[in-house]
Amino acid sequence: MTVHTEHTGHIQRDAIRATAARIRARARTTRRRHAIVICGFLLIALGLLVAQLYLTGDALIPARDVVPAALGQRDGLADYVVRRTNLPRGLTALLGGALFGLSGALAQRLFGNPLATPDIIGISSGAGAGAMIVIAGFGATGIGVQGGAMLGALAVSLIVYGLSWRGGVQSYRLILIGIGVGACASAIVTFVVTRLDEVSTQRAMRWLIGSLNGANQSGVALLGATLVIGLALVVMIRRPLSDLALGDELAVGIGVRVPIVRLAALLLATLLAAVVTSVTGPIAFVALVAGPIATRLLRVPDAPIVAALVGATLLGATDIAAQTLPLISPVPTGAITALFGAPVLIALLVRKKATV
Amino acid sequence: MTTSHTRGNSHGATRRSPIAWRGLGLLALVVVLAATVLAGLALGAREIAPGTVVAALLGELPADHYDGLVVVTERLPRVLLGLLVGACLGASGAIMQAVTRNPLADPGILGVEAGAAAAVVIGIVIVGVHEPRGYFWFALAGAGVAAIAVALISRATTSASREISLVIAGAAVAALLMSLVTLLTVRDEAVYSSLRSWSVGSLVGRGSVIGELLPFAVAGLLLVLTLGRSLDALALGDDVAAGLGVRVGRTRLWAAGIGVLLAATATAAVGPVAFVGLVAAHLARLIVGTEHRWVLPYSMLTGALLLTAADVAARLVPGRGELEVGIMTAVVGTPFFVYLARRRVRSSS
Numbered sequence: 001m002t003v004h005t006e007h008t009g010h011i012q013r014d015a016i017r018a019t020a021a022r023i024r025a026r027a028r029t030t031r032r033r034h035a036i037v038i039c040g041f042l043l044i045a046l047g048l049l050v051a052q053l054y055l056t057g058d059a060l061i062p063a064r065d066v067v068p069a070a071l072g073q074r075d076g077l078a079d080y081v082v083r084r085t086n087l088p089r090g091l092t093a094l095l096g097g098a099l100f101g102l103s104g105a106l107a108q109r110l111f112g113n114p115l116a117t118p119d120i121i122g123i124s125s126g127a128g129a130g131a132m133i134v135i136a137g138f139g140a141t142g143i144g145v146q147g148g149a150m151l152g153a154l155a156v157s158l159i160v161y162g163l164s165w166r167g168g169v170q171s172y173r174l175i176l177i178g179i180g181v182g183a184c185a186s187a188i189v190t191f192v193v194t195r196l197d198e199v200s201t202q203r204a205m206r207w208l209i210g211s212l213n214g215a216n217q218s219g220v221a222l223l224g225a226t227l228v229i230g231l232a233l234v235v236m237i238r239r240p241l242s243d244l245a246l247g248d249e250l251a252v253g254i255g256v257r258v259p260i261v262r263l264a265a266l267l268l269a270t271l272l273a274a275v276v277t278s279v280t281g282p283i284a285f286v287a288l289v290a291g292p293i294a295t296r297l298l299r300v301p302d303a304p305i306v307a308a309l310v311g312a313t314l315l316g317a318t319d320i321a322a323q324t325l326p327l328i329s330p331v332p333t334g335a336i337t338a339l340f341g342a343p344v345l346i347a348l349l350v351r352k353k354a355t356v
Numbered sequence: 357m358t359t360s361h362t363r364g365n366s367h368g369a370t371r372r373s374p375i376a377w378r379g380l381g382l383l384a385l386v387v388v389l390a391a392t393v394l395a396g397l398a399l400g401a402r403e404i405a406p407g408t409v410v411a412a413l414l415g416e417l418p419a420d421h422y423d424g425l426v427v428v429t430e431r432l433p434r435v436l437l438g439l440l441v442g443a444c445l446g447a448s449g450a451i452m453q454a455v456t457r458n459p460l461a462d463p464g465i466l467g468v469e470a471g472a473a474a475a476v477v478i479g480i481v482i483v484g485v486h487e488p489r490g491y492f493w494f495a496l497a498g499a500g501v502a503a504i505a506v507a508l509i510s511r512a513t514t515s516a517s518r519e520i521s522l523v524i525a526g527a528a529v530a531a532l533l534m535s536l537v538t539l540l541t542v543r544d545e546a547v548y549s550s551l552r553s554w555s556v557g558s559l560v561g562r563g564s565v566i567g568e569l570l571p572f573a574v575a576g577l578l579l580v581l582t583l584g585r586s587l588d589a590l591a592l593g594d595d596v597a598a599g600l601g602v603r604v605g606r607t608r609l610w611a612a613g614i615g616v617l618l619a620a621t622a623t624a625a626v627g628p629v630a631f632v633g634l635v636a637a638h639l640a641r642l643i644v645g646t647e648h649r650w651v652l653p654y655s656m657l658t659g660a661l662l663l664t665a666a667d668v669a670a671r672l673v674p675g676r677g678e679l680e681v682g683i684m685t686a687v688v689g690t691p692f693f694v695y696l697a698r699r700r701v702r703s704s705s
Contacts, residue, residue, distance in 0.1 A: 115524065163698055172520045173697070176460075179527050180694040183630070187686035190556060194679055209538060284531065328539050335542060338535035345528040349521055350512045 030300065037297050041309035045094050048316035052090030053082055056323040084217075092215035093319040093333070094312040095223035096276040097286055101311020102230055103272035104287025105294065105304045109241055110265040113171035114292050114348045118153075118273035119284040121175060122182025126156025127277035128207045129185040132192045135207075146222070149278030150271060156181055157270040168248075210283035210334025212319050219279040226275045227308075233268055234304050241265055242302055283334040285341020286311050286318075292348060314340075374645060378654075381643035385657045392664045396435040397427050400671045401678075433563025438667050438681075439660040440566065440573050441559075441625050442632060444618040446659015447580045449633020450640060450651050451615035454587045455608050458519045459638070459696055463499075463619035464630025465523060467530035471502025472623035473554045474533040480551065481540045488565035488624060492572055495624035498533075499616045505529055507612075523697075557629035557682030559667050569625050576618040577656060583611050584649030591646065629682045631689020632662050638696070 053066050061069060061078045068074050069082035104117040118124050130152015134140040140148060160181050164174040189207050206213065240261045243251045248258050273287060290311035294303040297310075315333070318340075322333040397409045404423045411417050413432070417424035445463065452461040452468075463469050475498025479485040485494065506525045513521035534555065541551040553562070586607045589597040594604045622629065636659035637651065643658075644650035663681065666688065670679035 120527075163694060176520055176523060176697040177694050179523065180690050180697055183686055183693070184690035187683050187690065190683045191679065191687060194683065209542075331539055331542055335535050335538040338531045342528045342532035342535070345531075346509050346525065349524055349528070350509060 030298075033298060034306075037306055038309060041306070041313055044313045045309065045316060048313060048320065049087075049090045049094060051320055052093070052316070053086050055320060056086055056089070088217050088220050089212050089215040089319065090316065091220045092212055092223060092279060093316040095220065095227055096212075096280050096283070097290075097315025098227055098308040098312040099223060099230060099272050099276045100283070100286040100315065101290030101294070101307040101309070102227075102234055102304055103269045103276075104289075104311070105291035105302075105307035106234060106237075106241075106265055106272070107269040107287070108291045109302060109304075110244075110262065110269065111169070111171040111174060112245065113175065115175050115288070115345070116171050116178070117287040117291070118157075118269060119282065119287045120182075120345070121157075121160055121178025122180075122185055123153050123157050123160075123178075123270055123273050124210075124277050124282035124284065124287075125182040125185035125189070127153035127274040128210075128282040129188045129192075130155070131278055131281075132189045132207045136192045136195060142218075146275070146278040150274040152185070153270050153274030153277065154267075156185055157266060161266060206281040206332065208281070209332045210277070210281035210337075211332035212280055212322075213332070215279070222275065223279060226272065230268070230272045231305070231308070237261065237265055237268065238302070238304065281332075281334060283315070283337055285337040285345070286315050288348075289341055289344045290314060292344070378644050378650060381654070382657075385643070385654070385661065389657065389661045389664070392661060392668060393435055393439070396438065396664050396668050397431045399668055400431065402426060430563070433566055434559050434667070435664060437563055437566045437625060438559055438664040440570070441622045441629070442636070442660035442663030443577060443656035444573055444622040444659070445629060445632040445663065446636030446640070446655040446657070447577060447633075447652055448615045448618040448622070449635075449659070450637035450648070450655040451580065451583065451587070451611050451618075452633065453637050454591065454648055454651075455612045455615065456522060457591075458522055460519060460523050460634070460693065462631060462634035462637075463615070463622070464530075464628060464632075465634065465693070466526035467502045467506050467528075467533065468499045468616055468619045469557075469623045469628035469630065470530035470533040470537075471505075472496070472499040472620045473628045474498055474536045475501075476624060477537050477540050477551060477554050488568040491624040492569060492621060495620040496617065499620035499623065500613075502529055502533060503612065503616045553627040553680070555627070556680040557623075557627035557685075558680040559626055560678055560680070562626055565625050569621055572617070572621045573625075576614060576621055579614050580618070580652050580656070583614065584647075584652055587611060587648035587652070591648065627682060629663065629685055631685045631693065632659055632666070634696075635689055635692050636662055638692075 053070055054063065061081050065074055065078045066082055069078040070087055072079070072083055074082075100119075104119070107117050107121075108114050110116075127149040131145050131149040133152070134144055134148030138144065160174060160178045161169065163181075164170065164177045166173075186208065193208065240251075240256045243254060243256045244258065244261060246254075251258055276283075290307045291303075293310045294306035295301060297303075298306055315337075318336050319333045321329075322331050322336050323329055394406060394409065397413075398404050398406050402423070404427060408417070408423050409427050412421070412424035412427040448463045448468075449461070452463060452466060453459055455461075456466075472495035475494040476485075476491045478498075479491060479494035483494075485491060506522065506529050509525040509529070510522040513525070537551075537554055541554065552558075553560075586602055589600050589602040590604065590607060590611075592600075597604050597607075619633075633655075636655045639658040639662075640651045640655035644654050663685070666684040667681045670681050670684040673679050673684075
């Protein structure tokens with residue numbers, strides 16, 4: 001009898017050990033997958049930046065001059081095209097895409113719905129409307145435009161959130177109301193654009209569709225600083241936010257201050273999207289697409305950093321396509337994102353279980 | 357059946373009888389519509405006295421009278437176009453709301469107008485079509501494709517309630533198609549400014565299309581009047597409708613086809629104008645209740661009223677130049693959409 005129990009005990013202990021080994025192995029695979037994906041995307045992003053330098057721009061610069069010009073060792077045309085036009089544009093695309101991806105992943109996590117991203121629920125359009133209003137009404141330039149965009153985005157996100165509040169926010173109600181408010185904000189942008197005569201159509205179009213034309217170094221600096229701060233804040237808020245997924249009561253039970261976390265996440269997602277929009281105009285669908293792609297690649301539910309990388313590579317590649325694709329180029333970058341974004345939106349809508 | 361009875365009773369108890377109510381509503385609509393038409397003829401960059409307008413319409417002014425010429429050759433075609441397109445959009449909105457059983461349905465929101473606009477731009481830029489009658493066939497094909505796509509997508513979803521997924525599917529399809537329009541038109545500013553009305557609907561300078569598109573519009577509007585009874589039967593639920601001898605699938609397809617035809621006609625005439633159908637159908641129901649026999653003709657009137665009024669308002673907004681009517685309807689229509697969405701989702705949850 002004893003022999004028998006001992007034997008069973010052995011088997012149990014072996015089984016436990018095997019399970020532990022399996023869990024460790026799985027964790028190792030996950031970590032390795034994480035590392036591979038992050039390194040892969042960083043490489044792709046670098047490649048896109050280089051491609052931006054070589055492939056785009058109004059004038060062709062001899063290939064051997066490109067890298068020195070980017071480092072500031074050339075002057076004249078090469079300096080202007082590479083260092084002052086292409087380099088800021090490429091960096092704006094990568095940093096802006098990263099911010100869109102981060103903001104989208106955060107909003108998807110907050111509302112527990114892959115469709116609830118700043119571009120779908122009208123926050124980007126609100127930022128565009130805010131920028132347009134301060135440009136037209138107060139003749140604002142530079143930092144004033146940024147402020148207007150942020151105020152517009154905040155106003156829209158509070159309006160959408162407030163209107164969909166009914167003792168709690170139901171994500172589909174939020175999306176529906178966001179689509180409506182966003183349409184209104186776009187109409188306001190069109191409205192103001194039509195009123196503005198002195199602005200050329202091309203420049204005004206930026207606040208409707210979004211374009212990386214006219215990216216400059218101060219924009220890059222703003223986006224870079226925002227990305228650093230934003231990443232830090234997202235990492236800080238990540239744990240309490242994932243506790244919210246347990247349900248509000250349980251989250252309160254384990255010591256999460258639910259309303260504060262909600263509000264902080266909403267403000268963070270809004271402001272990240274607003275900063276990019278103030279530089280590029282409302283580029284839709286990058287924020288929507290990045291999170292779900294990152295989730296698929298990592299097979300974990302919550303991946304803000306990889307979502308940022310996915311967003312960066314997406315916007316970088318789209319921007320190069322917008323400038324170089326035969327037949328259609330040059331077009332505003334925001335006009336192309338719908339071509340891959342809308343099908344993904346449809347796929348997310350059709351998929352059986354909506355998970356982030 | 358019981359619901360309609362109780363509704364009728366409560367109407368009788370609290371308000372006038374439905375028939376008197378409908379009559380009053382009709383009277384009020386016609387008066388307001390006439391006033392709007394008069395305003396549409398009199399107001400604008402050049403203000404013309406109502407007396408002169410009436411005289412010009414009656415042909416009592418000399419042929420070279422400048423104000424008279426403005427009224428007859430510029431503003432009259434534009435107002436007529438607004439009335440016709442508004443009627444098409446209103447009826448189309450009412451039909452789509454009935455067919456989808458979704459109070460948020462509207463040819464603009466569901467992406468049908470975007471499909472029509474994209475097809476017309478393809479027709480102009482790639483095929484080289486240049487007359488409105490040619491636009492119509494492209495618009496019809498595009499609108500049909502978009503409508504089928506949105507219907508299939510929303511049918512395939514299970515993640516949200518069907519009402520919501522229909523709107524999101526419409527928004528996605530519209531975004532895709534409007535980006536196609538942008539890609540085809542934005543390349544240089546000349547093309548963009550000449551094709552701009554295909555991004556935002558506009559009545560400016562389009563009075564001449566009225567003659568070419570009139571047959572399609574009239575045919576569509578007449579067909580709408582035959583739909584009342586079958587849509588009323590459908591509103592009772594598929595099973596009851598089938599019990600009453602209605603072929604549910606075929607009726608729904610036929611009605612949706614007419615709705616798409618009307619939306620395509622409207623878009624071929626003036627470009628995509630959203631929210632008119634949505635608001636018109638709700639306004640009509642507010643006046644006549646839920647019976648489609650009445651809702652359909654009244655929503656033509658309310659649609660015509662809304663579009664004409666929006667056009668007048670767009671002309672009066674201070675600033676240089678005129679505003680496209682599509683912007684005006686979006687600014688006015690989106691708050692209404694949000695209101696409906698807010699109310700609707702609460703009651704369904």
